[in-house]
Amino acid sequence: MAAERGAAAEACVGQVVLPGDLLLLPAQYDEDAEGERLRLSAGAAPVGRLLCGPGLRRCAAGLLVTKCGLLRHRPAGGGAYWVDSQQKRYVPVKGDHVIGIVTAKAGDVFKLDVGGSEPASLSYLAFEGATKRNRPNVQVGDLIYGQFLVANKDMEPEMVCIDSSGKSSGMGIIGQDGFLFKVSLGLIRKLLSPKCEIIQELSQLYPFELVLGMNGRIWVKAKTIQQTLIIVNILEASEYMTAEQRKQALAKFSGN
Amino acid sequence: DLPALPVPGDTSVLAGVYGPAEAKLSKELPDRAALEVLLRPKVGLPGVLERSREQLLRQTCEAVVLGVLHPRTAITLVLQVLSDAGSLLSCCLNAACIGLLDAGLPLSSLFCGVTCALDPDGTIILDPTTRQEQEARAVLSFAIDSSERKVLMASTKGSCSIEEMQQCLAAAQRAADTIFQFYRDSVRRRYSKS
Numbered sequence: 001m002a003a004e005r006g007a008a009a010e011a012c013v014g015q016v017v018l019p020g021d022l023l024l025l026p027a028q029y030d031e032d033a034e035g036e037r038l039r040l041s042a043g044a045a046p047v048g049r050l051l052c053g054p055g056l057r058r059c060a061a062g063l064l065v066t067k068c069g070l071l072r073h074r075p076a077g078g079g080a081y082w083v084d085s086q087q088k089r090y091v092p093v094k095g096d097h098v099i100g101i102v103t104a105k106a107g108d109v110f111k112l113d114v115g116g117s118e119p120a121s122l123s124y125l126a127f128e129g130a131t132k133r134n135r136p137n138v139q140v141g142d143l144i145y146g147q148f149l150v151a152n153k154d155m156e157p158e159m160v161c162i163d164s165s166g167k168s169s170g171m172g173i174i175g176q177d178g179f180l181f182k183v184s185l186g187l188i189r190k191l192l193s194p195k196c197e198i199i200q201e202l203s204q205l206y207p208f209e210l211v212l213g214m215n216g217r218i219w220v221k222a223k224t225i226q227q228t229l230i231i232v233n234i235l236e237a238s239e240y241m242t243a244e245q246r247k248q249a250l251a252k253f254s255g256n
Numbered sequence: 257d258l259p260a261l262p263v264p265g266d267t268s269v270l271a272g273v274y275g276p277a278e279a280k281l282s283k284e285l286p287d288r289a290a291l292e293v294l295l296r297p298k299v300g301l302p303g304v305l306e307r308s309r310e311q312l313l314r315q316t317c318e319a320v321v322l323g324v325l326h327p328r329t330a331i332t333l334v335l336q337v338l339s340d341a342g343s344l345l346s347c348c349l350n351a352a353c354i355g356l357l358d359a360g361l362p363l364s365s366l367f368c369g370v371t372c373a374l375d376p377d378g379t380i381i382l383d384p385t386t387r388q389e390q391e392a393r394a395v396l397s398f399a400i401d402s403s404e405r406k407v408l409m410a411s412t413k414g415s416c417s418i419e420e421m422q423q424c425l426a427a428a429q430r431a432a433d434t435i436f437q438f439y440r441d442s443v444r445r446r447y448s449k450s
Binding site for chain 2: 016018019020022055057064066067068069070085086087088089091116117118153154
């Protein structure tokens with residue numbers, strides 16, 4: 001009755017994996033101790049650390065899949081495996097750039113709703129050029145684009161709007177007007193990938209400003225309300241449209 | 257945060273999973289997620305039978321969901337019965353599993369529900385209809401997990417001998433293979449579109 005436990009990880013790359021699947025790694029990753037010995041004796045170069053990404057957990061026999069999705073692999077830098085899954089619920093991760101909505105001002109700290117299980121906190125000093133005398137002008141209901149400084153399962157997430165050198169690099173309060181809407185996390189990752197055709201094609205249609213938050217929130221602002229709404233509808237629909245359908249939809253609008 | 261809808265035969269249950277979301281202070285657990293299951297019958301208010309089924313579902317889901325990854329949060333699973341033609345508990349289990357899978361919650365394995373009915377003459381009927389359930393001597397429901405076909409939950413109504421229970425369990429484990437293959441095919445279809 002026992003089903004075969006475990007398939008080789010390399011064989012499953014690009015295929016759908018379900019929770020409970022066990023992925024076996026090639027032996028070289030498991031023999032850390034042997035790797036040390038090889039290094040000293042100038043033998044084969046050690047393989048480096050294998051990164052176990054979202055959707056996978058390390059267990060005694062190999063990698064246990066915890067989310068359903070497509071298995072991906074990146075051979076660079078010691079190799080990384082992760083599961084590409086479609087989700088709508090965001091879980092804060094350190095270093096992610098997200099759009100938050102200010103819900104409360106509690107003394108020196110703003111509380112932001114980022115779509116996770118807890119509101120994130122943002123100190124008023126975490127803006128570029130902010131001092132105790134020069135406070136940023138943030139009201140309840142404003143949109144903030146920032147990144148997570150602290151985000152783990154045990155602590156309340158903290159955000160900042162400056163990077164490690166003190167520059168804002170595009171983060172901070174998002175201006176007036178524009179339209180904020182929510183999409184699935186998979187679409188955001190697709191839009192943020194280096195050669196995304198959707199954004200290139202849309203920019204040929206109308207000029208617009210776009211802010212993408214890893215928590216599934218997108219903020220769009222174009223010259224008129226109608227153009228903004230057209231862009232919003234195309235972005236929402238592009239999750240399910242194929243490339244041809246998208247080109248047809250855009251051709252209809254650019255003809256006008 | 258997504259509803260899922262599996263339909264074995266004519267029994268259908270709609271499942272919606274919400275979470276991990278903020279938990280009320282009275283309900284939050286410091287080291288794991290608090291899982292809550294709500295089962296709504298097709299007509300009427302939820303009664304004692306729904307409450308006991310909610311507990312069975314909750315304990316099965318807690319065994320599988322990796323709650324330690326989301327402490328102090330609440331995960332809510334809402335099941336709405338759309339039609340009931342027999343084998344309701346196993347249909348709810350299947351709907352719950354697909355709902356959790358769809359929502360992207362971390363799971364250590366999948367599970368499925370199988371119901372067996374024992375005829376007065378000893379024949380085992382899998383996934384019985386309401387009529388077969390009423391005429392049967394005993395109705396057994398099992399929740400089987402996907403990694404080693406172990407039993408997560410067993411619920412019995414009626415009387416049967418230990419050998420008969422073992423036989424029903426073996427039949428359920430075999431039937432579970434078909435259900436897990438169905439899960440795999442559905443997920444494959446979903447991801448083939450993107």
